[in-house]
Amino acid sequence: MLLLIKSILKLYRTSDEVRCEIGIYRDPCKLVVLVPTMGNLHEGHLSLIRRGRKIAGAKGTVVVSIFINKTQFGPGEDFESYPRTLERDTVLCREAGADILFAPRDKTIYAAGHSTYVVESRLAKRMEGASRPTHFRGVTTVVAKLFNLVQPNVAVFGAKDWQQAAVIRQMTDDLIFSVRIVVAPTVRERDGLAMSSRNAHLSPSERKQATVLREVIRAARAAVKKATAPLPSAALRRKLTRLVGKQSLAKLDYIEFFDSKSLEPAKRVSRGTHLALAVSFGATRLIDNGRL
Secondary structure, three states, X not given: OOOOOOOOOEEEOOHHHHHHHHHHHOEOOEOEEEEEEOOOOOHHHHHHHHHHHHHHOOOOEEEEEEOOOHHHOOOOOOOOOOOOOHHHHHHHHHHHOOOEEEOOOHHHHOOOOOOOOOOOOOHHHOOHHHHOOXXXXXXXXXXXXXXXXXXXXXXXXXXXXXXXXXXXXXHXXXXXXXXXXXEEOOOEOOOOOEOOHHHHHOOHHHHHHOOHHHXXXXXXXXXXXXXXXXXXXXXXXXXXXXXXXXXXXXXXXXXXXXXXXXXXXXXXXXXXXXXXEEEEEOOEEEEEEEEO
């Protein structure tokens, strides 16, 4: 059951405003929960806000941030075209149970002359880090700034971005932030496609073929379940690559097998191994993952 609390959602655009407001709510016995997003909210985001509401309880404070972070986009990516839907998102945040919506302007996060970045140098190198070399530098930098501004007790992220959550958890530990990281389950469309703001960019034909990401995870699980011994990762990757190749509009970036906690690559795949993949459809790049 959704806990209903303060009926008025407060929107702030500057660091001083949000610090002052959270200071009003600050109580050592009451939790402040942060849900960082880039806006264009969908049911996946709303599930994170509701999870945050449940963690905070009726007396705690749920802060949703909306900031389209330019430093996590690489050259030629969709920063300029990323949907900006603040008015609609404000309504959705209120309905999901948020107390504060922090939507900082770019200059609030990156002041003139900004030259300091936060870099996680181990977990961020593979998969998304290999394909998008500056991506996680942007993610860890903006999350560290949000942690400093909001001072949450808990931050909620989605499992769809499994590597991102692991990188943020590592950064949180390394920089000794007093923030508990909660990773909430991936929310999916009826046909299994993981919910993403980028799904809206798919053409009808691309959208139909995009379910191959979920099909790859299901096929890998079936192979592991059927096997009587751990499977060589290279052989299973070739099989799954052929599955993606059957979709004429799909361009595979990577399929990786790894330990779910350490992200260390797995040479052999068995139950409990984690799989992640990235596939592009035209200009739209989608990711997904799952425990086998």
